[in-house]
Amino acid sequence: MERAAMLRLGNFFNLFLAALGVAIVVVSVGYGFGSLARPGPGLYPVFLGSAIAVCALFVLVGDLRAGSGGHGPDRSAGFTLFAMTATFSLWILAMPLLGYVLVTLLAVFSFGKIMRLEGWRKPLALSVGTALFIYVLFDHWLYVDLPRGLLG
Amino acid sequence: MDGLQLLLNGFVNSLTLVNLLACFVGALIGTVVGTLPGLGPTATMALLLPFTLPYGATTGLIMMTGVWYGAMYGGSTTSILVNIPGEAASVVTCLDGYAMCRRGRAGAALALVAIGSFVAGTIGILGLQFFAPMLGNAALSFGPPEFLCFMILTFVLLANLSADQPLKGALMIAAGLFISTVGINPMDSYPRFTFGTEQLMLGIDFLPIAMGLFGISEILFIAVDKYVKPQVQKIRLRDLYPNRQEIGRSVMPMLRGSFLGFFVGLLPGPCTVISTFVSYALEKKMSKNPDEFGQGAVEGVVGPESANNSAVMGSMIPLLTLGLPFAAPGAIMLAGLRMHNVEPGPMLFTTHPEVFWTFIAAMYLGNIMLLILNLPLVGLFAKIAVIRPQVLMPVISLICLVGVYSVRNSLFDVWVMIVAGVVGYFLRHWRYPIAPFIIGVVLGPTTENSLRQTLMMFRGDVTLVSERPLSLALLTVAVLFLAYRIAASFSGKKVPLFVAEDKTL
Numbered sequence: 001m002e003r004a005a006m007l008r009l010g011n012f013f014n015l016f017l018a019a020l021g022v023a024i025v026v027v028s029v030g031y032g033f034g035s036l037a038r039p040g041p042g043l044y045p046v047f048l049g050s051a052i053a054v055c056a057l058f059v060l061v062g063d064l065r066a067g068s069g070g071h072g073p074d075r076s077a078g079f080t081l082f083a084m085t086a087t088f089s090l091w092i093l094a095m096p097l098l099g100y101v102l103v104t105l106l107a108v109f110s111f112g113k114i115m116r117l118e119g120w121r122k123p124l125a126l127s128v129g130t131a132l133f134i135y136v137l138f139d140h141w142l143y144v145d146l147p148r149g150l151l152g
Numbered sequence: 153m154d155g156l157q158l159l160l161n162g163f164v165n166s167l168t169l170v171n172l173l174a175c176f177v178g179a180l181i182g183t184v185v186g187t188l189p190g191l192g193p194t195a196t197m198a199l200l201l202p203f204t205l206p207y208g209a210t211t212g213l214i215m216m217t218g219v220w221y222g223a224m225y226g227g228s229t230t231s232i233l234v235n236i237p238g239e240a241a242s243v244v245t246c247l248d249g250y251a252m253c254r255r256g257r258a259g260a261a262l263a264l265v266a267i268g269s270f271v272a273g274t275i276g277i278l279g280l281q282f283f284a285p286m287l288g289n290a291a292l293s294f295g296p297p298e299f300l301c302f303m304i305l306t307f308v309l310l311a312n313l314s315a316d317q318p319l320k321g322a323l324m325i326a327a328g329l330f331i332s333t334v335g336i337n338p339m340d341s342y343p344r345f346t347f348g349t350e351q352l353m354l355g356i357d358f359l360p361i362a363m364g365l366f367g368i369s370e371i372l373f374i375a376v377d378k379y380v381k382p383q384v385q386k387i388r389l390r391d392l393y394p395n396r397q398e399i400g401r402s403v404m405p406m407l408r409g410s411f412l413g414f415f416v417g418l419l420p421g422p423c424t425v426i427s428t429f430v431s432y433a434l435e436k437k438m439s440k441n442p443d444e445f446g447q448g449a450v451e452g453v454v455g456p457e458s459a460n461n462s463a464v465m466g467s468m469i470p471l472l473t474l475g476l477p478f479a480a481p482g483a484i485m486l487a488g489l490r491m492h493n494v495e496p497g498p499m500l501f502t503t504h505p506e507v508f509w510t511f512i513a514a515m516y517l518g519n520i521m522l523l524i525l526n527l528p529l530v531g532l533f534a535k536i537a538v539i540r541p542q543v544l545m546p547v548i549s550l551i552c553l554v555g556v557y558s559v560r561n562s563l564f565d566v567w568v569m570i571v572a573g574v575v576g577y578f579l580r581h582w583r584y585p586i587a588p589f590i591i592g593v594v595l596g597p598t599t600e601n602s603l604r605q606t607l608m609m610f611r612g613d614v615t616l617v618s619e620r621p622l623s624l625a626l627l628t629v630a631v632l633f634l635a636y637r638i639a640a641s642f643s644g645k646k647v648p649l650f651v652a653e654d655k656t657l
Contacts, residue, residue: 010582017323024330024345031344036612041342044600048330055323062317070582077376081577084375088368088570091553092563104550111546115375130547134554142203144558 010070014060021053099149162509178215182222193223195366209492251448260394272410272458276465291498296605301626313421328592360569368573405455413459417466428456480587
């Protein structure tokens, strides 16, 4: 049952790409196809959209006939993937408010725990070290103007 | 000015503190990355690109090539000592390199690989130095139809050489080309696929996509994988002396690998990886004792390792003379040069000759630096291989996040990187090649310009391409190649052209 569900994920991805190709063609035609002698802004994307749709459909059909289609990550890998992506996203959302030093501390600690770094001391030391490294590299050495947020 | 004088000028320019430092840092980081299983040269080059922006185009190019080149040197260390390839171009080295290690000849293998890489690197640079200006001059007469046909041939070969299913390769190229159409089209100032959003007007920046696809997706892969601590054999300096027999057996594979790698480097696709497989097969075929291969044959280590180094230099020729990157690291370099307003191509040798010749001179110096770095410090690099990814990856994640943000102070770019990273994870999980995607992104604008200019030149009559001999020849090669692949698939014959890019990235 799980195997069947895994197979579907890869097939759905190809279906999505085929639909994306068709959507690109539809939107591009609206930009103006022009003619071969005087190409409009839509001509090139029409070619690309068609290529994406056709290739994705062929890959999909081939996968379905072969009974393959790419499986998704298992439960544990899926959780790690979700947690990593959530941490990345939270860094982006919180950075303007909390400042880059604080979010770096929190994000590195979170990454360390997600990647199974044992205990509390090691992730803490790693997050403090990384925040310091980022501060020295970007703020002091490269003079990048990063949001300081609460520490501003 | 003749070639020698231009080269001497290049040496004068490259012997500045900034360029020497860029060369050394690039080579050192490349070697470290090469020894680390996981993070490959492309991801590292994308990661370092923002740091090269405050310096000139030449400095950036030197640093980027140093990373690529250094990774080829460093990749062999872990292959030989721990049977884990630091990057895909060193997979073949595991076969006989680790077998030599088990027989107590690890030091000799490492020394011969370093010397072989040096010889191959030097031959590669010599080839680049002589062929690139010649091809560059010839390419001056190319018009839009020739460039378009070159790109069509590149895409056909790339799709076939990069993926187990050529259609997946073609799909990735088309998707990459599509991404480059987002934003205002410079030819007619028409906004496409922006959906009224201000951020998309300038298009999707190359750097966040590259860092996402190569950096973040690799981090996600490593985070998901279970870590097994490798055991590293201790190497002392006195262990590095190969015996007379090993030296004698290495000379010809070294030279064969160097020449073969250089020419394989001219092919689109993961040329460094392909060169190692071809070289290994060639050495096995030419050996008097083919049974020794897999049991610790020195030819099986030195030949492929020499080949991957000269392939790097070979692949610089289409990049610098035609502006066509045939591999993912080349695409990063092209993007880096464009950020410095330097457009590689036939005009490079007339508009920015100093970039080319300083780069050549710096590569000679970098090659010597790498030899000096890799022989005495091999034990240290081997220790780097056992740094736990749980410690390394969080730091790299943060460098990616802050690095991408710092280029344009744009959180939108950081979102693009994360989305590209997650998409990249699934693409790699489902064995879609991502190098053709990134090459599509970087070549997109040039392809569209060439297509539209060609159509306007021919007033829509594409049959006129038959009146241009070079264009016709290039298209014929592309069609013949496709016909061969289709015929082979219908006859049920396996055509083993594809080499997994995986950690070439």
